[in-house]
Amino acid sequence: MIIYNPKNWLSLIFSLNKSDTIRILWKQLVFISLIAFLIITLLHLIPGNLQIKLSGYTKELTAIYSLIGFVMSLLLLFRTNGAYDRWWEGRKLWGAIVNDCRSAFLKISTRISSEEDKKEFAHLFSLYIYNVKNNLRANKKNLVYENFENPSKDNSPVRVMKLIYIKLSELKKRGELNEGDLIQIDVNLNGLIASLGGCQRIKNTPIPFSYSIFIKKFIFLYVITLPIVFFHFDYWAILITSFVFYALVSMEVLAEEIEDPFGTDANDLPLDQICQIIDQDLKNITEN
Numbered sequence: 001m002i003i004y005n006p007k008n009w010l011s012l013i014f015s016l017n018k019s020d021t022i023r024i025l026w027k028q029l030v031f032i033s034l035i036a037f038l039i040i041t042l043l044h045l046i047p048g049n050l051q052i053k054l055s056g057y058t059k060e061l062t063a064i065y066s067l068i069g070f071v072m073s074l075l076l077l078f079r080t081n082g083a084y085d086r087w088w089e090g091r092k093l094w095g096a097i098v099n100d101c102r103s104a105f106l107k108i109s110t111r112i113s114s115e116e117d118k119k120e121f122a123h124l125f126s127l128y129i130y131n132v133k134n135n136l137r138a139n140k141k142n143l144v145y146e147n148f149e150n151p152s153k154d155n156s157p158v159r160v161m162k163l164i165y166i167k168l169s170e171l172k173k174r175g176e177l178n179e180g181d182l183i184q185i186d187v188n189l190n191g192l193i194a195s196l197g198g199c200q201r202i203k204n205t206p207i208p209f210s211y212s213i214f215i216k217k218f219i220f221l222y223v224i225t226l227p228i229v230f231f232h233f234d235y236w237a238i239l240i241t242s243f244v245f246y247a248l249v250s251m252e253v254l255a256e257e258i259e260d261p262f263g264t265d266a267n268d269l270p271l272d273q274i275c276q277i278i279d280q281d282l283k284n285i286t287e288n
Contacts, residue, residue, distance in 0.1 A: 021250035028249065029242055032223060036241040039227040040234070055232040065222075065229050069244070072222060076251045079207075079215060083255035086202050087269070090261035093198045094274055096191060097132065101125050101278050102285075104188035108168075109285055112176050117167075122282040124164050129278050131157040132196055133271045136203050136262035157196055161189065199262065207259055219248050 022029075043054065105125055109118050135157055168185065171177045177185075223245045230237035254267070261269045 021246070021253055024253055025246060025249055029246060032245045033238055033242045035224065036227040036238040037235075040231065040237055043228070043231055051231075058229050058231045061229045065226070068222060072218065072248065075215065075218075076248060076255075080251055080255045082207070083259040087258040087261040087267075090199060090202055091269055093195045093202075094269060094271070096195045097129060098274065098278055100188040100191040100195065101129060102281055104185055104192070105282055105285055107181070107185050107188070111181050112171060114176075115286075117171065117176075118286050120167065121164070122286045124160060124167065125282055126279045128157050128160040128164070128192065129275050131160050132199065133262075133275055135196075136199055136271075137264070158193070161193060164189065203260065203262055212256075215252060219245075219252065223248065 043051070046054070105121060108121050112118060168177065168182060172179075172182060223241060226241040226244060227237045230240050233240065257265050257267050262271060
């Protein structure tokens with residue numbers, strides 16, 4: 001995730017980071033510009049009297065295309081808002097993971113006396129959050145204790161949670177935790193499972209394919225006909241077409257990037273940093 005100062009306008013306007021849509025779309029911009037150039041050139045080959053008539057017709061079409069552009073902007077706004085809602089929900093779920101990890105471990109560490117048990121719980125909670133991150137990123141690295149699990153299996157946060165429950169059951173049998181303690185701790189553990197389920201729902205439920213394809217086709221058909229509509233601007237229509245294409249497609253590209261907030265793109269959630277923060281908090285609680 002990119003950390004920036006939103007008040008520094010000049011640096012943001014002239015910066016070209018790897019997530020900037022100009023760097024992502026420059027090939028497509030060149031392609032659209034060439035097509036627009038070809039269309040304008042072909043239109044110049046028709047007889048002069050027909051060019052004059054065509055220019056008159058296209059001036060009348062400008063108002064219609066402005067209306068279509070307004071409708072398309074509303075469609076893309078809905079698309080972007082939907083993607084941002086997924087991004088923000090993912091951030092709230094990871095915020096809940098942070099809070100539940102801290103709360104559950106604080107409850108456990110203040111109720112048991114064995115330092116070894118505290119360190120083992122800290123390790124298990126750390127494994128859980130890293131397995132959640134890897135599971136959402138489809139990373140097959142196994143982080144579960146090898147003496148508990150077969151290391152050839154794929155990672156699974158649920159298996160780590162099972163180990164936590166097994167350890168809690170052992171402490172109850174030893175008399176270090178009572179039923180009331182387990183009920184209080186279970187609230188946070190259920191919260192961790194619920195947050196995992198919410199993140200997996202976002203990860204495994206992409207924007208419907210037909211909806212995504214429709215937007216792309218609509219944008220392409222709209223942009224590819226702009227050189228004809230703006231023929232009365234002559235070769236300036238190429239610049240208009242490229243600018244409109246850049247504005248519309250940039251919104252779609254940004255929506256595609258943030259609709260899955262758990263990856264490693266520049267605008268995705270900083271899961272590595274969040275995991276490190278939780279890991280450090282667990283270590284601090286153990287040491288203190």
